[in-house]
Amino acid sequence: MSEETSKNMKSSAFSLAIYLTAFLSGLLVLLYPFFLPAISPQTGFASMRQGQMPVMMTVLLGICLLVLLFESQGTVLNTKLIALLGILVAINSALRFIETAIPGPGGFSPIFFLIILVGYLFGGRVGFLMGALTLAVSALVTGGVGPWLPAQMFTAGWVGMTAPILKPLARVASSTLQRKKPLNDNVEIVLLALFGLAWGFIYGAIMNLWQWPFIVGPQNQSYVSGMGLVSTLQHYLAFYMVTSLVWDIVAAAGNVLLILALGKPALRALRRFHQRFGFRYETGLSVASRSHERGITE
Amino acid sequence: MKQPWAWVGWLVATLVILSITRNPLYLLLVLLCVVIVGISVQQSSPGFTRPFSLWKLATWIILLATIFNALTSHFGTTVMFTIPGKLPLISGRITLEAIVYGATNGLVLTGMLASFAVLNIALPVRDMIGLIPRAFFPLAVVSSIAVTYLPTTMRQFRQIREAQAIRGHQMRTLRDWLPLWMPLLVGGLEHAMQLAEAMTARGFASPSMPSKGATLYPRLAMILGLLLLAGGWILQLGDSETAGLILLLVGAAFVLGGLWSVGRKSHRTSYHRQDWTWKDGLGLGIALAVLLLCTLSVPMLGKETLFYDPYPSITLPAFNPFLGAVLLGLVAPSLMTGRLRDQETTGNEAVHPAGS
Numbered sequence: 001m002s003e004e005t006s007k008n009m010k011s012s013a014f015s016l017a018i019y020l021t022a023f024l025s026g027l028l029v030l031l032y033p034f035f036l037p038a039i040s041p042q043t044g045f046a047s048m049r050q051g052q053m054p055v056m057m058t059v060l061l062g063i064c065l066l067v068l069l070f071e072s073q074g075t076v077l078n079t080k081l082i083a084l085l086g087i088l089v090a091i092n093s094a095l096r097f098i099e100t101a102i103p104g105p106g107g108f109s110p111i112f113f114l115i116i117l118v119g120y121l122f123g124g125r126v127g128f129l130m131g132a133l134t135l136a137v138s139a140l141v142t143g144g145v146g147p148w149l150p151a152q153m154f155t156a157g158w159v160g161m162t163a164p165i166l167k168p169l170a171r172v173a174s175s176t177l178q179r180k181k182p183l184n185d186n187v188e189i190v191l192l193a194l195f196g197l198a199w200g201f202i203y204g205a206i207m208n209l210w211q212w213p214f215i216v217g218p219q220n221q222s223y224v225s226g227m228g229l230v231s232t233l234q235h236y237l238a239f240y241m242v243t244s245l246v247w248d249i250v251a252a253a254g255n256v257l258l259i260l261a262l263g264k265p266a267l268r269a270l271r272r273f274h275q276r277f278g279f280r281y282e283t284g285l286s287v288a289s290r291s292h293e294r295g296i297t298e
Numbered sequence: 299m300k301q302p303w304a305w306v307g308w309l310v311a312t313l314v315i316l317s318i319t320r321n322p323l324y325l326l327l328v329l330l331c332v333v334i335v336g337i338s339v340q341q342s343s344p345g346f347t348r349p350f351s352l353w354k355l356a357t358w359i360i361l362l363a364t365i366f367n368a369l370t371s372h373f374g375t376t377v378m379f380t381i382p383g384k385l386p387l388i389s390g391r392i393t394l395e396a397i398v399y400g401a402t403n404g405l406v407l408t409g410m411l412a413s414f415a416v417l418n419i420a421l422p423v424r425d426m427i428g429l430i431p432r433a434f435f436p437l438a439v440v441s442s443i444a445v446t447y448l449p450t451t452m453r454q455f456r457q458i459r460e461a462q463a464i465r466g467h468q469m470r471t472l473r474d475w476l477p478l479w480m481p482l483l484v485g486g487l488e489h490a491m492q493l494a495e496a497m498t499a500r501g502f503a504s505p506s507m508p509s510k511g512a513t514l515y516p517r518l519a520m521i522l523g524l525l526l527l528a529g530g531w532i533l534q535l536g537d538s539e540t541a542g543l544i545l546l547l548v549g550a551a552f553v554l555g556g557l558w559s560v561g562r563k564s565h566r567t568s569y570h571r572q573d574w575t576w577k578d579g580l581g582l583g584i585a586l587a588v589l590l591l592c593t594l595s596v597p598m599l600g601k602e603t604l605f606y607d608p609y610p611s612i613t614l615p616a617f618n619p620f621l622g623a624v625l626l627g628l629v630a631p632s633l634m635t636g637r638l639r640d641q642e643t644t645g646n647e648a649v650h651p652a653g654s
Contacts, residue, residue, distance in 0.1 A: 021524040055317040083494035086443025094451040137444045261472040273487040
């Protein structure tokens with residue numbers, strides 16, 4: 001095994017370890033109300049420290065996000081992806097800008113459509129960057145920078161990062177159904193729409209977790225220190241149903257409608273450019289020397 | 299005060315203080331400081347328009363937070379009135395304690411929003427991109443391209459819409475967006491192709507960029523740091539708060555150290571570097587001093603007065619005049635603002651890898 005191959009394998013193992021630890025650490029931060037009873041049966045948690053928790057959560061999520069961004073950016077160390085990502089983020093931020101100026105109903109947001117498609121076609125890392133940077137750049141231009149931003153970037157990044165899991169599903173579905181090409185496209189779009197539907201709810205549920213422990217509400221919906229896991233889940237579910245379900249139904253339906261209406265041609269265009277972006281630049285010297293090695297004289 | 303890091307210091311101090319106190323008197327004082335700084339920054343940035351009115355937004359936030367909490371939280375002993383019937387959530391006693399708690403939450407949210415709004419006015423977008431650490435230079439370039447291309451995208455969208463309208467295109471269903479969306483997307487992708495060629499022609503992404511193999515040790519430090527952070531988080535949630543906090547600090551140091559180590563290898567140039575002036579140093583120093591005095595236990599300041607809970611029976615919030623005087627330090631940037639937006643034309647910063 002060459003030294004270069006061994007280095008690459010080591011680097012891939014590091015990458016996997018970084019993604020896993022950053023993802024799990026982020027989840028630990030967000031899901032703490034559910035496992036807190038197992039590690040601390042105290043009941044006085046909601047006093048002085050409750051004021052510090054949002055800051056600590058923001059800082060820790062921010063650090064996890066920094067690590068994930070650093071690891072993901074390794075894929076965009078070439079001009080083609082930098083330019084492509086920059087332009088796609090600009091287009092998506094423009095969509096959010098329009099959404100801010102003319103708010104859609106409920107939680108509808110047009111940005112997840114492109115994040116899902118880009119993640120699906122260009123891979124999880126590019127999808128993660130697309131999601132996280134869309135939220136960051138659009139927050140910069142709409143004045144939406146706030147303590148919620150790391151959680152938003154983290155979650156939107158994961159929308160794009162998880163999109164490639166649909167690829168094997170689409171392959172299996174196509175081969176099972178023995179479909180021809182145009183129908184294969186339909187299978188793909190339906191899968192992407194279902195994925196958008198699921199993330200419409202998951203995104204809302206995760207973003208709620210960021211604030212739920214600090215909201216004082218009805219007793220059966222609030223977070224109460226010292227409750228067991230099942231009771232905490234029941235309270236959160238009740239809170240989610242009352243405050244967020246309708247909002248997220250609109251968000252999920254918006255994702256589905258956008259993907260069904262605009263997804264197919266957008267996917268075709270992105271796929272065409274994905275192939276066009278597949279070329280490699282080579283310096284004149286290296287091309288000449290390879291031609292020489294192959295015995296080609298021009 | 300023009301240096302972006304000095305503004306970040308002020309923002310951090312304001313946010314931390316807003317997060318650790320629920321005392322409405324201190325919250326009002328902090329909000330007053332933020333508003334004064336906001337007004338002075340607004341006056342120093344002629345021509346800058348906010349996308350929304352902060353006053354209207356603040357009124358809505360405080361009003362909504364108060365109403366929401368009053369209607370949904372029926373705790374407290376001072377009953378104002380009772381909503382009869384069996385309406386889910388709403389029916390029950392409306393208490394003064396719930397109203398005060400809701401209004402306090404609204405004040406915190408307003409303070410946070412207002413302080414970010416001040417930062418948005420004080421710093422041009424290019425300065426904010428300049429704050430991206432060196433380790434993230436590809437992302438800084440991506441953000442820079444996105445921010446630069448955004449107005450062009452908006453202009454293109456308007457042009458496409460006008461062109462389609464001239465052809466008689468009408469927007470009735472979602473699919474009618476297709477003739478607007480596709481030219482915008484394809485045009486953008488073509489532009490990306492040209493941009494990539496131009497960047498390569500100018501020598502961007504040369505082989506001298508740090509490879510992944512060269513970052514193994516910093517990445518190892520990051521993994522260690524993340525594990526320490528996770529361990530520290532669990533410990534501080536449990537009974538070992540101090541040990542947990544120490545682990546959290548060590549973990550954060552590992553992660554940030556790893557990033558710093560990678561960042562050292564990328565070179566950054568600025569057309570016009572924003573130098574530190576004595577005003578920037580003083581502004582940052584005051585912000586950090588306020589932050590430290592409010593978070594550490596200084597005997598005279600009465601840190602415990604920061605905490606206030608109106609439940610179960612409302613009481614008057616305590617107020618320590620010394621702590622109040624310390625909080626007034628957050629108004630310092632308003633005394634040090636020059637013409638902030640002058641720097642917008644000179645704040646162009648290029649981020650590129652070493653050797654390119």
